[in-house]
Amino acid sequence: MKTEVKPITEQSLAEGGALIRAGELVGMPTETVYGLGGNALSADAALRIFEAKGRPADNPLIVHVSCMEEIPPLVRAIPKAAKRLMEAFWPGPMTLILPKADCIPSEVSAGLDTVGIRLPSSAAARGLIRAAGVPIAAPSGNRSGRPSPTTAQHMLEDMDGRIPLILDDGPCAVGVESSVIDATGETPVILRPGGITPEMVEQVLGRVSVDEHVMSPLREGEIVRSPGMKYRHYAPKAKTIIYEGDASRVVAAICRQYDEAAAAGERVAILGFDEHDFGNRTRISLGSASRPQDAAARLFSALRELDERGETMALCEAVGLSGIGLAVMNRMGRAAAFDIRQV
Numbered sequence: 001m002k003t004e005v006k007p008i009t010e011q012s013l014a015e016g017g018a019l020i021r022a023g024e025l026v027g028m029p030t031e032t033v034y035g036l037g038g039n040a041l042s043a044d045a046a047l048r049i050f051e052a053k054g055r056p057a058d059n060p061l062i063v064h065v066s067c068m069e070e071i072p073p074l075v076r077a078i079p080k081a082a083k084r085l086m087e088a089f090w091p092g093p094m095t096l097i098l099p100k101a102d103c104i105p106s107e108v109s110a111g112l113d114t115v116g117i118r119l120p121s122s123a124a125a126r127g128l129i130r131a132a133g134v135p136i137a138a139p140s141g142n143r144s145g146r147p148s149p150t151t152a153q154h155m156l157e158d159m160d161g162r163i164p165l166i167l168d169d170g171p172c173a174v175g176v177e178s179s180v181i182d183a184t185g186e187t188p189v190i191l192r193p194g195g196i197t198p199e200m201v202e203q204v205l206g207r208v209s210v211d212e213h214v215m216s217p218l219r220e221g222e223i224v225r226s227p228g229m230k231y232r233h234y235a236p237k238a239k240t241i242i243y244e245g246d247a248s249r250v251v252a253a254i255c256r257q258y259d260e261a262a263a264a265g266e267r268v269a270i271l272g273f274d275e276h277d278f279g280n281r282t283r284i285s286l287g288s289a290s291r292p293q294d295a296a297a298r299l300f301s302a303l304r305e306l307d308e309r310g311e312t313m314a315l316c317e318a319v320g321l322s323g324i325g326l327a328v329m330n331r332m333g334r335a336a337a338f339d340i341r342q343v
């Protein structure tokens, strides 16, 4: 199958919508990352998504809608706290886990009786959903185990020959996937941090809870609230280490480790901030240290670059855990198997 990449026009959106209605898969840009979209009401489309991604069938898909009115038929209930989060943060980079209605096939929810719903802010994504005339199930558009794609080119790298069309809306503004919030109970729990931060949720609800696995690896045999937590994600081939602490000590520790590893024959790269001086050592920029949203927007492409360049070791500067920093550290932490060294 030939995979075409087309810019967003009325015509390409109509074409994408028709493909989805016909049971095919389409690369869908969103404000977070590119998604691999299919008809969310079709078990067949869901199976195709799992196959194209190489994804384990027990990891459920997020269902995307274009407006609030499309939500009631998809869920059995909307708890009060969920309603307030919707009003505050949709359209936007937030997924709410809600009790699933019967029209969502169990293939989409991976057998769970809940479903993740998301109303994206991306006009392209909403245009595609409207053109399809059905809600769109879409996981991130990477092959399983690879970093999520933040450009159409990244998605093509992973999906070339597997799907007919990728819609190109340029680089994603947020760059990390949506916040996944379990909103089935009275106190919503953040299962995956993202653009809607714990601080923002707390402002609306006066309380917030963050699942303990956001910043810690799983213990063997442990039961998780979100199947995605089980899988090793975002893992570059390079051995990845994160350094956390006072900036000048972090820079010194990274330079020391770099020189030692390079002398031992490793190909080393630093994921570091523009303000910091690493001499002429190889650095992939995470943007400005004063703007954690830069690191969010660049992290996945930096992880892809590591593999492309054949690096065998990556030394990363940590980001503070407040705001979107928690999402960055969750993804970076998983890429590093939570090898975070305090200096």
Ligand code: TXA
Pocket (backbone or CB within 6 Å): 030, 032, 033, 034, 035, 036, 059, 060, 061, 062, 095, 097, 109, 112, 114, 115, 116, 118, 138, 139, 140, 141, 176, 177, 178, 179, 180, 191, 192, 225, 226, 227, 228, 229
């Ligand atoms: O930003 C995003 O959320 C992107 C774009 C395309 O919208 N999508 C995305 O999907 O990141 P995916 O499938 O790569 O990640 C969805 C995560 C997985 O970790 C999954 O386990 C979790 O959400 N999830 C989905 N449905 C769930 C449910 N019913 N209960 C618990 N966790 C769920």
Ligand code: MG
Pocket (backbone or CB within 6 Å): 139, 140, 148
């Ligand atoms: Mg994903």
